[in-house]
Amino acid sequence: MIKINHIAIVVSDLEEAQNFWVQALGMPLQRVEQVESEAVKVAFLAAGEAEIELLQPTNEESGVARYLQKRGGGLHHVCLEVADITATLERLRAYEIELNNEMPRYNEQGRQYAFIHPRSTGGVLVELYQTNR
Amino acid sequence: MIKINHIAIVVSDLEEAQNFWVQALGMPLQRVEQVESEAVKVAFLAAGEAEIELLQPTNEESGVARYLQKRGGGLHHVCLEVADITATLERLRAYEIELNNEMPRYNEQGRQYAFIHPRSTGGVLVELYQTNR
Numbered sequence: 569m570i571k572i573n574h575i576a577i578v579v580s581d582l583e584e585a586q587n588f589w590v591q592a593l594g595m596p597l598q599r600v601e602q603v604e605s606e607a608v609k610v611a612f613l614a615a616g617e618a619e620i621e622l623l624q625p626t627n628e629e630s631g632v633a634r635y636l637q638k639r640g641g642g643l644h645h646v647c648l649e650v651a652d653i654t655a656t657l658e659r660l661r662a663y664e665i666e667l668n669n670e671m672p673r674y675n676e677q678g679r680q681y682a683f684i685h686p687r688s689t690g691g692v693l694v695e696l697y698q699t700n701r
Numbered sequence: 702m703i704k705i706n707h708i709a710i711v712v713s714d715l716e717e718a719q720n721f722w723v724q725a726l727g728m729p730l731q732r733v734e735q736v737e738s739e740a741v742k743v744a745f746l747a748a749g750e751a752e753i754e755l756l757q758p759t760n761e762e763s764g765v766a767r768y769l770q771k772r773g774g775g776l777h778h779v780c781l782e783v784a785d786i787t788a789t790l791e792r793l794r795a796y797e798i799e800l801n802n803e804m805p806r807y808n809e810q811g812r813q814y815a816f817i818h819p820r821s822t823g824g825v826l827v828e829l830y831q832t833n834r
Contacts, residue, residue: 570728571749572705575779579823588822592796593781593789595703615781616704617750642824643776646708648726648748656726663725689721690712691775 573647573697574619578636582611582624589613589622603676608632645683645693653680653698660684672698706780706830707752711769715744715757722746722755736809741765778826786813786831793817805831
Protein backbone atom coordinates (compact mmCIF):
# COMPACT_ATOMS: atom_id res chain seq x y z
CA MET A 569 0.00 0.00 0.00
CA ILE A 570 1.62 3.21 -1.23
CA LYS A 571 1.28 6.29 1.01
CA ILE A 572 2.50 9.85 0.74
CA ASN A 573 5.52 10.15 3.04
CA HIS A 574 6.13 13.84 2.39
CA ILE A 575 5.87 16.61 -0.11
CA ALA A 576 8.88 18.87 -0.48
CA ILE A 577 8.69 22.59 -1.17
CA VAL A 578 11.69 24.69 -2.17
CA VAL A 579 11.95 28.03 -0.39
CA SER A 580 14.52 30.79 -0.59
CA ASP A 581 14.28 31.59 3.12
CA LEU A 582 13.19 29.07 5.73
CA GLU A 583 12.29 31.66 8.39
CA GLU A 584 10.14 33.62 5.98
CA ALA A 585 8.44 30.44 4.74
CA GLN A 586 7.55 29.52 8.32
CA ASN A 587 5.62 32.80 8.59
CA PHE A 588 3.06 31.29 6.26
CA TRP A 589 3.17 27.56 7.02
CA VAL A 590 3.65 27.67 10.79
CA GLN A 591 2.51 31.06 12.09
CA ALA A 592 -0.37 31.87 9.73
CA LEU A 593 -1.59 28.40 8.74
CA GLY A 594 -0.78 26.81 12.10
CA MET A 595 1.06 23.67 10.97
CA PRO A 596 3.23 22.22 13.75
CA LEU A 597 6.97 22.58 13.18
CA GLN A 598 8.54 19.25 14.14
CA ARG A 599 12.23 19.98 13.71
CA VAL A 600 14.78 21.78 11.54
CA GLU A 601 17.72 19.78 10.15
CA GLN A 602 20.80 20.48 8.12
CA VAL A 603 21.22 17.77 5.46
CA GLU A 604 24.85 18.13 4.40
CA SER A 605 24.70 15.53 1.62
CA GLU A 606 21.95 17.47 -0.21
CA ALA A 607 23.15 20.95 0.83
CA VAL A 608 19.78 21.92 2.26
CA LYS A 609 18.31 23.10 5.54
CA VAL A 610 14.95 21.40 6.07
CA ALA A 611 11.95 22.30 8.23
CA PHE A 612 9.59 19.36 8.84
CA LEU A 613 5.91 20.17 9.37
CA ALA A 614 3.48 17.54 10.69
CA ALA A 615 0.60 16.78 8.29
CA GLY A 616 -1.29 13.72 9.53
CA GLU A 617 0.51 10.52 8.54
CA ALA A 618 2.70 12.58 6.19
CA GLU A 619 4.94 15.63 6.45
CA ILE A 620 5.55 18.79 4.50
CA GLU A 621 9.25 19.54 4.11
CA LEU A 622 10.45 23.07 3.42
CA LEU A 623 13.87 22.97 1.72
CA GLN A 624 16.25 25.90 1.69
CA PRO A 625 19.44 25.39 -0.31
CA THR A 626 22.63 26.11 1.62
CA ASN A 627 24.88 26.57 -1.40
CA GLU A 628 24.33 27.63 -5.01
CA GLU A 629 25.32 24.44 -6.81
CA SER A 630 22.96 21.78 -5.46
CA GLY A 631 20.01 20.44 -7.45
CA VAL A 632 17.63 22.26 -5.13
CA ALA A 633 19.54 25.55 -5.53
CA ARG A 634 19.44 25.28 -9.31
CA TYR A 635 15.73 24.48 -9.19
CA LEU A 636 15.12 27.61 -7.11
CA GLN A 637 17.18 29.79 -9.47
CA LYS A 638 15.38 28.43 -12.53
CA ARG A 639 11.76 28.07 -11.42
CA GLY A 640 11.46 30.02 -8.16
CA GLY A 641 10.06 28.58 -4.95
CA GLY A 642 7.30 25.98 -5.05
CA LEU A 643 6.46 22.29 -5.05
CA HIS A 644 9.64 20.30 -5.65
CA HIS A 645 8.86 16.59 -5.26
CA VAL A 646 6.51 14.06 -3.75
CA CYS A 647 7.84 11.16 -1.71
CA LEU A 648 5.89 7.90 -1.65
CA GLU A 649 6.36 5.13 0.89
CA VAL A 650 6.66 1.65 -0.55
CA ALA A 651 6.93 -1.69 1.24
CA ASP A 652 9.77 -3.04 -0.92
CA ILE A 653 11.79 -0.45 -2.80
CA THR A 654 13.97 -3.00 -4.61
CA ALA A 655 10.93 -4.77 -6.02
CA THR A 656 9.35 -1.43 -6.96
CA LEU A 657 12.45 -0.29 -8.84
CA GLU A 658 12.61 -3.61 -10.67
CA ARG A 659 8.98 -3.29 -11.67
CA LEU A 660 9.53 0.30 -12.86
CA ARG A 661 12.49 -0.80 -14.97
CA ALA A 662 10.30 -3.47 -16.57
CA TYR A 663 7.98 -0.64 -17.61
CA GLU A 664 11.00 1.30 -18.99
CA ILE A 665 10.62 4.06 -16.41
CA GLU A 666 13.75 6.22 -16.17
CA LEU A 667 15.29 6.20 -12.68
CA ASN A 668 17.66 8.78 -11.22
CA ASN A 669 18.96 6.08 -8.87
CA GLU A 670 19.20 2.59 -10.35
CA MET A 671 19.92 1.20 -6.87
CA PRO A 672 18.39 2.51 -3.64
CA ARG A 673 20.52 5.00 -1.71
CA TYR A 674 20.66 5.18 2.08
CA ASN A 675 19.84 8.31 4.02
CA GLU A 676 21.44 9.30 7.32
CA GLN A 677 18.89 7.19 9.24
CA GLY A 678 19.78 4.11 7.18
CA ARG A 679 16.50 4.17 5.23
CA GLN A 680 16.49 3.38 1.52
CA TYR A 681 15.28 5.86 -1.07
CA ALA A 682 15.48 6.45 -4.83
CA PHE A 683 14.27 9.10 -7.24
CA ILE A 684 12.31 8.57 -10.46
CA HIS A 685 13.06 10.96 -13.33
CA PRO A 686 10.31 13.51 -14.15
CA ARG A 687 10.61 12.53 -17.83
CA SER A 688 8.91 9.24 -17.01
CA THR A 689 6.24 10.62 -14.68
CA GLY A 690 4.76 13.46 -16.71
CA GLY A 691 6.89 16.14 -15.08
CA VAL A 692 6.82 15.18 -11.39
CA LEU A 693 9.98 14.39 -9.46
CA VAL A 694 8.97 11.30 -7.44
CA GLU A 695 10.96 9.92 -4.52
CA LEU A 696 10.39 6.39 -3.27
CA TYR A 697 11.11 5.60 0.36
CA GLN A 698 11.13 2.31 2.17
CA THR A 699 10.06 2.64 5.80
CA ASN A 700 11.26 -0.85 6.83
CA ARG A 701 14.92 -1.66 6.40
CA MET B 702 -4.84 19.00 13.00
CA ILE B 703 -4.01 19.73 9.36
CA LYS B 704 -3.63 16.74 7.03
CA ILE B 705 -2.85 16.38 3.35
CA ASN B 706 -6.14 15.64 1.59
CA HIS B 707 -4.66 15.31 -1.89
CA ILE B 708 -1.96 16.48 -4.20
CA ALA B 709 -2.99 17.38 -7.72
CA ILE B 710 -0.88 16.73 -10.80
CA VAL B 711 -1.65 18.22 -14.21
CA VAL B 712 -1.33 15.79 -17.10
CA SER B 713 -1.91 16.20 -20.81
CA ASP B 714 -3.35 12.71 -21.21
CA LEU B 715 -5.04 10.81 -18.39
CA GLU B 716 -4.65 7.38 -20.01
CA GLU B 717 -0.96 7.89 -20.62
CA ALA B 718 -0.42 9.19 -17.07
CA GLN B 719 -2.06 6.06 -15.69
CA ASN B 720 0.62 3.98 -17.43
CA PHE B 721 3.08 5.33 -14.89
CA TRP B 722 0.98 5.88 -11.75
CA VAL B 723 -1.32 2.86 -11.95
CA GLN B 724 0.29 0.21 -14.17
CA ALA B 725 4.00 0.72 -13.42
CA LEU B 726 3.90 2.10 -9.88
CA GLY B 727 0.85 0.10 -8.82
CA MET B 728 -1.24 2.82 -7.18
CA PRO B 729 -4.93 1.83 -7.00
CA LEU B 730 -7.21 3.83 -9.30
CA GLN B 731 -10.30 4.70 -7.28
CA ARG B 732 -12.44 6.43 -9.86
CA VAL B 733 -12.40 8.83 -12.82
CA GLU B 734 -14.68 11.86 -12.74
CA GLN B 735 -15.56 14.71 -15.04
CA VAL B 736 -15.63 17.99 -13.06
CA GLU B 737 -17.56 20.33 -15.34
CA SER B 738 -17.10 23.44 -13.17
CA GLU B 739 -13.29 23.20 -13.43
CA ALA B 740 -13.24 21.76 -16.97
CA VAL B 741 -11.08 18.79 -15.95
CA LYS B 742 -11.25 15.02 -16.06
CA VAL B 743 -9.80 13.65 -12.81
CA ALA B 744 -8.37 10.25 -11.91
CA PHE B 745 -8.22 9.63 -8.14
CA LEU B 746 -5.47 7.34 -6.84
CA ALA B 747 -5.50 6.00 -3.28
CA ALA B 748 -2.46 7.03 -1.20
CA GLY B 749 -3.06 6.11 2.44
CA GLU B 750 -5.23 8.73 4.15
CA ALA B 751 -4.68 11.02 1.15
CA GLU B 752 -5.16 10.81 -2.60
CA ILE B 753 -3.23 11.74 -5.69
CA GLU B 754 -5.40 13.43 -8.31
CA LEU B 755 -4.40 13.44 -11.95
CA LEU B 756 -6.05 16.38 -13.74
CA GLN B 757 -6.50 16.53 -17.49
CA PRO B 758 -8.00 19.76 -18.83
CA THR B 759 -11.05 19.27 -21.05
CA ASN B 760 -10.91 22.67 -22.75
CA GLU B 761 -8.13 25.16 -23.51
CA GLU B 762 -9.27 28.11 -21.39
CA SER B 763 -9.40 26.76 -17.81
CA GLY B 764 -6.76 27.59 -15.21
CA VAL B 765 -5.46 24.04 -15.40
CA ALA B 766 -5.25 24.18 -19.21
CA ARG B 767 -3.28 27.44 -19.10
CA TYR B 768 -0.98 25.99 -16.45
CA LEU B 769 -0.29 22.98 -18.70
CA GLN B 770 0.38 25.20 -21.73
CA LYS B 771 2.74 27.44 -19.75
CA ARG B 772 4.66 25.04 -17.51
CA GLY B 773 3.98 21.57 -18.84
CA GLY B 774 2.70 18.68 -16.75
CA GLY B 775 3.65 18.36 -13.10
CA LEU B 776 2.66 19.15 -9.52
CA HIS B 777 -0.21 21.65 -9.55
CA HIS B 778 -1.43 22.13 -5.98
CA VAL B 779 -1.60 20.61 -2.53
CA CYS B 780 -4.90 20.37 -0.68
CA LEU B 781 -4.91 20.47 3.12
CA GLU B 782 -7.79 19.38 5.32
CA VAL B 783 -8.73 21.81 8.05
CA ALA B 784 -11.32 21.44 10.81
CA ASP B 785 -12.84 24.91 10.37
CA ILE B 786 -12.21 26.57 7.02
CA THR B 787 -13.94 29.85 7.95
CA ALA B 788 -11.73 30.28 11.02
CA THR B 789 -8.64 29.35 8.98
CA LEU B 790 -9.43 31.94 6.29
CA GLU B 791 -10.01 34.59 8.95
CA ARG B 792 -6.69 33.80 10.56
CA LEU B 793 -4.90 33.91 7.18
CA ARG B 794 -6.43 37.32 6.45
CA ALA B 795 -5.13 38.55 9.82
CA TYR B 796 -1.65 37.56 8.59
CA GLU B 797 -2.31 39.41 5.30
CA ILE B 798 -2.21 36.22 3.27
CA GLU B 799 -3.70 36.69 -0.20
CA LEU B 800 -6.67 34.41 -0.85
CA ASN B 801 -8.08 33.38 -4.24
CA ASN B 802 -11.43 32.80 -2.54
CA GLU B 803 -12.34 35.22 0.24
CA MET B 804 -15.29 33.01 1.17
CA PRO B 805 -15.33 29.21 1.00
CA ARG B 806 -16.82 27.74 -2.16
CA TYR B 807 -18.86 24.52 -2.22
CA ASN B 808 -17.92 21.56 -4.37
CA GLU B 809 -20.41 19.13 -5.94
CA GLN B 810 -20.48 17.06 -2.72
CA GLY B 811 -21.36 20.15 -0.66
CA ARG B 812 -17.90 20.37 0.95
CA GLN B 813 -16.28 23.75 1.48
CA TYR B 814 -12.95 24.65 -0.10
CA ALA B 815 -10.87 27.75 -0.86
CA PHE B 816 -7.56 28.45 -2.57
CA ILE B 817 -4.65 30.51 -1.21
CA HIS B 818 -2.67 32.52 -3.75
CA PRO B 819 0.88 31.24 -4.49
CA ARG B 820 2.19 34.79 -3.99
CA SER B 821 1.59 34.39 -0.25
CA THR B 822 2.89 30.82 0.08
CA GLY B 823 6.28 31.04 -1.62
CA GLY B 824 5.01 29.75 -4.95
CA VAL B 825 2.70 26.88 -3.95
CA LEU B 826 -0.98 26.85 -4.87
CA VAL B 827 -2.63 25.64 -1.63
CA GLU B 828 -6.23 24.47 -1.40
CA LEU B 829 -7.99 24.26 1.95
CA TYR B 830 -10.77 21.73 2.39
CA GLN B 831 -13.16 21.22 5.24
CA THR B 832 -14.15 17.59 5.68
CA ASN B 833 -17.09 18.29 8.05
CA ARG B 834 -19.89 20.52 6.77
